[in-house]
Amino acid sequence: MSELQATSGLLLAGTLFMLGLIGVLIRRNIIFMLVSVEIMLNAAGLAFIVAGSKWAQPDGQVMFIFILTMAAAEVSVGLALILQIHHQLKTLDSDAANTMKG
Amino acid sequence: MQIWLIPALPLLGSFILITLGSRLPKKLIPAVGAGSVGLSALITIITGYGFIGDSTKVIDCLVWQWIDVGGLSPAISFHLDALSLVFIFVITFVGFLIHVYSAEFMADDDGYARFFAYLNLFVCSMLTLVLADNLVLMYFGWEGVGLCSYLLIGFWYAEEKNGYAARKAFIVTRVGDTAFAIGLFMLFQNFHTLNIQDIAHQAEQQWMVGSQTAFIISLLLLGGAVGKSAQLPLQTWLPDAMAGPSPVSALIHAATMVTAGVYLIARTHVIFEFSPDALLIVGIIGTATLVLAGFAALTQFDLKRVLAYSTISQIGYMFLALGIGAWSSAIFHFMIHAFFKALLFLAAGAVIMALHHEHDMFKMGGLRKKLPLIYWTFLIGAASLAALPLFTGGFYSKDQILWLSLAGEHGNLWFFLFALLGAFVTSIYTFRMLFITFFGNEKTHVHHVPGSGMNIPLLILAGLSTVGGFIELPHSFGHFTAFSDFLKPVLPSVMVLEDFEGIEWIVQLIAAGVALSGVYVAYFFYILKPELADELKSSAADLHSFWFSGWGFDSLYDKLIVKPYVLLSNINKKDVVDKLYEAMVWLAEFFNRLLSYTQSGILRWYIMGIVLGGILLLTISLFKG
Numbered sequence: 001m002s003e004l005q006a007t008s009g010l011l012l013a014g015t016l017f018m019l020g021l022i023g024v025l026i027r028r029n030i031i032f033m034l035v036s037v038e039i040m041l042n043a044a045g046l047a048f049i050v051a052g053s054k055w056a057q058p059d060g061q062v063m064f065i066f067i068l069t070m071a072a073a074e075v076s077v078g079l080a081l082i083l084q085i086h087h088q089l090k091t092l093d094s095d096a097a098n099t100m101k102g
Numbered sequence: 103m104q105i106w107l108i109p110a111l112p113l114l115g116s117f118i119l120i121t122l123g124s125r126l127p128k129k130l131i132p133a134v135g136a137g138s139v140g141l142s143a144l145i146t147i148i149t150g151y152g153f154i155g156d157s158t159k160v161i162d163c164l165v166w167q168w169i170d171v172g173g174l175s176p177a178i179s180f181h182l183d184a185l186s187l188v189f190i191f192v193i194t195f196v197g198f199l200i201h202v203y204s205a206e207f208m209a210d211d212d213g214y215a216r217f218f219a220y221l222n223l224f225v226c227s228m229l230t231l232v233l234a235d236n237l238v239l240m241y242f243g244w245e246g247v248g249l250c251s252y253l254l255i256g257f258w259y260a261e262e263k264n265g266y267a268a269r270k271a272f273i274v275t276r277v278g279d280t281a282f283a284i285g286l287f288m289l290f291q292n293f294h295t296l297n298i299q300d301i302a303h304q305a306e307q308q309w310m311v312g313s314q315t316a317f318i319i320s321l322l323l324l325g326g327a328v329g330k331s332a333q334l335p336l337q338t339w340l341p342d343a344m345a346g347p348s349p350v351s352a353l354i355h356a357a358t359m360v361t362a363g364v365y366l367i368a369r370t371h372v373i374f375e376f377s378p379d380a381l382l383i384v385g386i387i388g389t390a391t392l393v394l395a396g397f398a399a400l401t402q403f404d405l406k407r408v409l410a411y412s413t414i415s416q417i418g419y420m421f422l423a424l425g426i427g428a429w430s431s432a433i434f435h436f437m438i439h440a441f442f443k444a445l446l447f448l449a450a451g452a453v454i455m456a457l458h459h460e461h462d463m464f465k466m467g468g469l470r471k472k473l474p475l476i477y478w479t480f481l482i483g484a485a486s487l488a489a490l491p492l493f494t495g496g497f498y499s500k501d502q503i504l505w506l507s508l509a510g511e512h513g514n515l516w517f518f519l520f521a522l523l524g525a526f527v528t529s530i531y532t533f534r535m536l537f538i539t540f541f542g543n544e545k546t547h548v549h550h551v552p553g554s555g556m557n558i559p560l561l562i563l564a565g566l567s568t569v570g571g572f573i574e575l576p577h578s579f580g581h582f583t584a585f586s587d588f589l590k591p592v593l594p595s596v597m598v599l600e601d602f603e604g605i606e607w608i609v610q611l612i613a614a615g616v617a618l619s620g621v622y623v624a625y626f627f628y629i630l631k632p633e634l635a636d637e638l639k640s641s642a643a644d645l646h647s648f649w650f651s652g653w654g655f656d657s658l659y660d661k662l663i664v665k666p667y668v669l670l671s672n673i674n675k676k677d678v679v680d681k682l683y684e685a686m687v688w689l690a691e692f693f694n695r696l697l698s699y700t701q702s703g704i705l706r707w708y709i710m711g712i713v714l715g716g717i718l719l720l721t722i723s724l725f726k727g
Contacts, residue, residue, distance in 0.1 A: 095704050098703025
């Protein structure tokens with residue numbers, strides 16, 4: 001894989017990560033926040049793939065599998081939490097869950 | 103015989119009573135309390151038997167090496183010589199009689215076991231005090247008796263004024279104890295030991311008569327003695343200490359503890375001999391106290407307060423004797439005083455109990471017929487206190503002090519005249535008390551006649567305060583000096599000036615005349631013409647209330663010390679030193695409030711925080727790398 005491809009691959013990963021981050025920051029709907037977190041995870045996974053192919057090593061892909069597995073677990077926990085929040089607060093607005101503020 | 107057993111037995115008794123206490127059957131409590139002291143008295147008598155004929159004998163007994171650091175090595179070790187033998191005899195024997203008396207006197211009290219536990223602990227501490235061979239152990243006993251005195255004055259703690267009296271006694275004596283402690287520090291600095299015998303040895307080698315150090319140390323020791331023995335200017339606690347039960351007043355505040363100061367000065371007399379000025383001060387304090395307390399006793403209406411002031415006054419005589427170097431006379435008066443004052447307090451306790459806790463003499467009266475035994479024993483005690491000639495112990499002991507205050511090598515005419523005035527006042531107030539209490543009309547009905555448990559100690563003490571005087575007869579008749587010969591190995595005798603030799607009988611006649619005329623004055627004012635006494639009282643009402651308040655010392659100290667102290671502490675209520683720590687608390691709270699704003703509860707702000715932190719860390723690592 002050429003230098004150029006690696007650079008643009010990493011740029012894509014960075015852009016995706018920033019998009020996800022901004023999504024988490026500006027969204028109030030908790031489902032969208034979860035989706036944005038997924039985007040950030042996948043951006044990190046993409047960076048691993050790019051790095052793995054640059055050095056022709058399998059490690060990158062191994063790491064991606066790990067991330068995928070973890071993401072699946074995380075989403076299930078996350079969704080369960082979201083269900084609970086919806087159940088308790090009757091809304092999906094993350095700002096409503098502020099009863100533990102200092 | 104093992105002399106460590108003497109203080110150990112009461113300690114054991116006190117330990118048993120504290121741990122088992124209320125679980126013991128009621129019959130067993132006084133058996134443990136009085137029994138332990140009785141055994142001590144028995145051992146004392148057996149040990150003392152060996153001293154008869156050979157009073158130079160000394161018994162040392164090392165129990166345990168207590169502290170050994172930097173040259174300071176006080177041990178729990180006892181030193182028994184003629185002087186401490188007299189003291190432990192009085193403590194254990196009179197103590198035993200008072201324990202026996204208490205068994206009946208306190209029988210209806212809820213704190214029966216507690217009372218005997220404290221009393222035993224007191225006897226143990228007092229024995230430690232007088233048997234100690236070093237000043238550290240003596241100080242330990244000294245504080246121990248102070249503690250027990252506090253506990254027993256406040257024995258009926260449910261009443262607020264008793265607790266106040268207990269605290270007052272504790273704090274006032276603490277002033278003297280502090281002086282005593284500083285004196286010990288100075289002694290250690292000078293001699294690098296606190297063993298009493300070693301100090302006496304080294305002082306003779308290192309000091310000159312009139313040395314400055316000896317003077318300061320003597321004054322500091324005197325400070326301790328003055329606090330414990332309720333002498334001027336620290337005498338204010340003793341009249342209030344009468345809040346305790348009567349046996350306590352008899353044992354602690356008349357017979358034993360308050361004479362600890364006399365013991366201290368007699369024990370360290372070598373130091374005092376190096377400072378004639380300090381001895382003069384001892385004499386002046388004694389004389390002033392005996393006169394002041396005598397006049398204060400003249401105006402009291404509470405039976406026990408009269409006795410309290412008379413105790414202060416009699417200890418004043420002992421201090422006077424110490425001040426003129428008549429050591430053995432002081433100890434002789436201590437012993438006789440212990441007998442007759444314990445007797446008077448116990449008899450007074452019996453009267454008070456018989457009249458349902460009535461302390462006011464003017465509500466008594468006419469008890470001569472109702473309580474004949476109490477009357478006769480009280481009369482014997484009173485005669486001894488007033489030093490009626492020939493047949494009372496008090497006459498022989500007080501007469502010796504009077505005589506030596508005039509004719510002794512350190513005596514002077516002023517001491518003699520004031521002591522004579524004191525003797526006159528003593529016999530007035532003593533018989534005033536007797537006439538008001540036992541003569542005249544019956545004012546309160548007798549509801550309880552004391553039983554044999556209380557009568558027997560009274561009879562024994564009455565016997566002792568009569569025959570006790572015969573062991574030391576004056577030169578003018580009898581010339582029998584068993585007591586001072588007994589003490590001679592420890593306490594040097596006093597020289598009589600040549601000018602006065604041969605006139606001793608004149609002094610005795612004067613003293614006897616003064617005592618008898620005092621009785622007549624009391625008889626005149628309180629039996630023949632009672633209305634005259636009231637007239638006198640109302641015509642000098644100011645003086646009366648001044649004397650009644652004990653020469654206004656309480657209000658003086660209140661104005662001089664208590665008020666300014668309270669004022670200062672009110673000003674400094676919010677302690678200045680605390681400001682620093684308050685500032686630290688304030689700072690912590692400030693940051694706490696500041697940081698708690700970040701806990702807004704809005705998730706996106708937290709994420710923003712993580713992001714900013716991440717950027718910061720990345721930036722730092724970029725610039726560093």
